[in-house]
Amino acid sequence: MTLVEKYALLPEEIDRESLKMVQADLPGGINLPPEEHYVLCRIVRAEGDPAIAEMVRFSPGAVASGLAALKAKIDVVTDVRMVEMGISKALLSRQQVATRCLIDVPEVAARAQREKTTRSVAAVRELAPHLEGAVVAIGNAPTALWRFWTW
Missing domain, CATH: 3.40.50.10230 (Cobalamin biosynthesis CobH/CbiC, precorrin-8X methylmutase)
Incomplete structure (x- = not known):
């Protein structure tokens, strides 16, 4: 991908590509269910520091509860x-x-x-x-x- 192509992406593509970069920078040994992993990647991206990934904890059912609340x-x-x-x-x-x-x-x-x-x-x-x-x-x-x- 050329530099021009990289910066001419649609917002959804930018979002997808940036999450891929975050995943590549995550410390090893993080084993989470997919929905928690997705939230973790967004936290890391917002924070701008992959090291924070090792400090994030999820209460059991937190992501499911949050999604259910939004749907409700x-x-x-x-x-x-x-x-x-x-x-x-x-x-x-x-x-x-x-x-x-x-x-x-x-x-x-x-x-x-x-x-x-x-x-x-x-x-x-x-x-x-x-x-x-x-x-x-x-x-x-x-x-x-x-x-x-x-x-």
Whole structure:
């Protein structure tokens, strides 16, 4: 494949080729079921560091539960727009799944300042009425994840 051909690929082809590159760079000895392996490759690609593959763990049935939730049209709640934008809009529209993120609304900024916390934690607190039964995806703000552990 020439350089021009490589960069003239359709988005689906780019996705497929990049996942092949990730698989080639994974450390040896990782033995996962296909669906977990696929998720792991996407995590590694997003992180940009194949070494993270050895740190990722899956709860039994986690991938199946996540897929079932999306098929059941369960909302996805997230603390940051980066995660919301990373969720496939095609998947969301096809499955009729909604996302909820409030990180950039003025009420969240005011709450974070008032409570002396991060906007990410304040966003999760604002979304508390929507958390029950939702898929919760925490992005790059560890304070939001920490908030779930201490809630």
